Amino acid sequence: MEWQQENPDRVGKEExxxxxxxxxxxxxxxxxxxQNSWKGPISPLxxxxxxxxxxxxxxxxxxxxxxxxxxKFSDAQRRLLMYxxxxxxxxxxxxxxxxxxxxxxxxxxLSGDG
Numbered sequence: 001m002e003w004q005q006e007n008p009d010r011v012g013k014e015e016x017x018x019x020x021x022x023x024x025x026x027x028x029x030x031x032x033x034x035q036n037s038w039k040g041p042i043s044p045l046x047x048x049x050x051x052x053x054x055x056x057x058x059x060x061x062x063x064x065x066x067x068x069x070x071x072k073f074s075d076a077q078r079r080l081l082m083y084x085x086x087x088x089x090x091x092x093x094x095x096x097x098x099x100x101x102x103x104x105x106x107x108x109x110l111s112g113d114g
Contacts, residue, residue, distance in 0.1 A: 020104075020105040020108055021102055022101075025097060028093065028097045028101055042079050043078075044069070044073070044078065047070045047073075050086075
C-alpha cells in the first residue's frame with residue numbers, strides 16, 4: 001500500500017503490476033502462516049471438503065466425492081488426517097505461490113482496482 005500512496009500515477013498502470021505482484025505474494029506468504037485448520041474438532045464433512053479441495057487443486061478434479069466415510073474415523077484420526085492434508089496444501093501453495101500472486105495482480109490491474 002505504501003507504494004500506491006507514494007506513486008498514485010502508477011496505480012492501475014502496467015508499471016504498477018510488479019508492485020502489486022509483490023503485495024499479493026507477501027499476502028500469500030502471511031496467509032500460509034495462519035493456516036491451522038487441524039486444531040479443534042474436525043467434522044467428517046469438513047475433512048471431506050478439504051480433501052476434495054486439495055484434489056481439485058493438484059489433480060484438476062475431485063476424486064473421492066462422498067465415497068470416503070470419515071464419520072467412522074475417531075476425532076484423533078480426523079485431526080491427524082487434516083494436519084497431513086494441510087501440509088500438502090501448504091506445499092502446493094509454495095510451489096504455485098508466484099503464479100497465484102501474478103494472477104491476482106493482473107486481475108486487480110484489469111479490474112481497475114488499484
